[in-house]
Amino acid sequence: MYKYETHLHTAPVSHCAKAGVEESLAFYKEMGYDGVFVTNHFLDGNMNRDHKAAPYEEAIRFYFSDYEKALEIGKKIGIKVFVGVELTYKGTDFLIYGLDKDWYLAHPEIMEMKKSEELSLMMESGALVIQAHPFREARYIDHIRLYPRQVHGVEVCNAYRTELENAMAKQYAQSYGLLEFAGTDNHWAGDAKALAGIYTETPLQSEQDLIKQVLGRETKIFFQKLK
Numbered sequence: 769m770y771k772y773e774t775h776l777h778t779a780p781v782s783h784c785a786k787a788g789v790e791e792s793l794a795f796y797k798e799m800g801y802d803g804v805f806v807t808n809h810f811l812d813g814n815m816n817r818d819h820k821a822a823p824y825e826e827a828i829r830f831y832f833s834d835y836e837k838a839l840e841i842g843k844k845i846g847i848k849v850f851v852g853v854e855l856t857y858k859g860t861d862f863l864i865y866g867l868d869k870d871w872y873l874a875h876p877e878i879m880e881m882k883k884s885e886e887l888s889l890m891m892e893s894g895a896l897v898i899q900a901h902p903f904r905e906a907r908y909i910d911h912i913r914l915y916p917r918q919v920h921g922v923e924v925c926n927a928y929r930t931e932l933e934n935a936m937a938k939q940y941a942q943s944y945g946l947l948e949f950a951g952t953d954n955h956w957a958g959d960a961k962a963l964a965g966i967y968t969e970t971p972l973q974s975e976q977d978l979i980k981q982v983l984g985r986e987t988k989i990f991f992q993k994l995k
Contacts, residue, residue, distance in 0.1 A: 769968070769969065769988075770802040770967065770971045770972065771800065771802055771965065771967055772803045772804065772965050772967075772972065773796055773804040773805060773952055773954065773965045774805045774807070774863070774949065774950065774951035774952075774965050774978075775807050775854075775923070775951025775954065775964075776792060776806055776951075777808055777954065777955045778792050778834045780834070781830070781831055782808040782809045782814060782815065782955065785808070785955045785956075786955055786956045786959070787955070787958075789806075789838045789841060791958070792954070792957040793845060793849070794957075795957040795958040797845050797846065797847045799963070801965075802847070802848060802971060802972075803842075803847060803849065803971075803972055804838075804847065804848075804849060805851065805975075806835045806838050806850070806852065807851075807951075808834060809854050810855050810856065811824075811828075811831065811879065812855055812856050812857065813861070814856070815827075816830070819831075828869065828873055831872075832869045835849070835851040848972065848973075850865075850972065850975050852864060852865045853867070855886070857883040857913070858909070858910065859908055859909035860883075860899075860902075860909075860912075860913040860915075861899070861900040861901065861904075862883075862897055862900060862915075862919065863897075863900050863923070863951070864890055864895050864896070865895060865898075866894055866895040866975045866976060866979050867893060871893065875889075883915070883918075884915060884917075884918050887918035891920070895979075897918065897919045897921075898919060898922065898949045899915060899919045899923065900923045900951070900953070901923055901926040901929045901933060901937065901953070902922055902923070902936075903929075903932075903936040903937050903940070904926075905933065916940075916944045916946065920946070920947050920982070921941065921948060921949045922941040922948065922949060923937060923949050923951055924937045924941050924948045924949065924950065924989070925949075925950035925964045925989050925990075925991050926964060927951070927954070927961075927962040927964040928952070928961075928962070929953075947982060947983070947985065949966070949989065950966060950990065951964055952964050960994060961993075961994055962992060962993050962994055962995075963991070963992040964991045964992070965989070965990060966988065966989055966990070967987065967988040967990055968981055968986065968988075969981075969986060
């Protein structure tokens with residue numbers, strides 16, 4: 769089985785991340801992972817505040833800089849690196865896989881779209897769309913929002929959400945026939961208290977491999993307590 773982190777934030781692109789690319793990759797390499805997906809907060813979320821207000825093209829190029837740095841480091845230390853995006857709408861988050869920097873550069877209109885329209889466009893463009901921690905509760909979240917018709921699946925195991933939140937996500941996914949997904953939501957590299965992600969039967973070589981295996985229900989989710 770091959771082991772992958774699907775939900776990882778790094779500094780400086782994600783404002784809330786406490787660890788950079790080099791530290792994060794070294795940790796996952798030490799933990800025996802085969803690869804990671806760098807899924808930093810997008811322009812609509814908690815991206816680095818010094819760059820999110822920049823002109824769109826400049827902000828996108830900065831956004832992908834952590835992934836591009838990770839790609840080079842990954843080649844040197846022997847761990848696969850893939851890219852994803854975490855979109856946000858008032859505390860409701862979505863993980864997007866399969867769209868590259870060129871796609872985002874070509875679609876500045878997404879910043880003005882309703883979230884449901886944006887997600888639909890991404891799905892039509894071939895992206896895998898997963899709602900992250902859909903039942904997360906926090907003081908800055910006014911209410912829970914669900915988008916069962918604009919996502920392929922649901923993060924039913926997020927290493928940093930409560931058992932209740934994850935259980936509710938699983939019940940929601942099963943009720944709607946949505947794919948079940950897992951990720952750590954790691955902002956701290958080796959200071960993480962738990963890990964979650966996916967196992968695959970065959971190694972991933974691209975984001976498209978992830979999409980194919982997830983849509984084919986060929987992956988397995990895992991949870992691992994560290995501390």
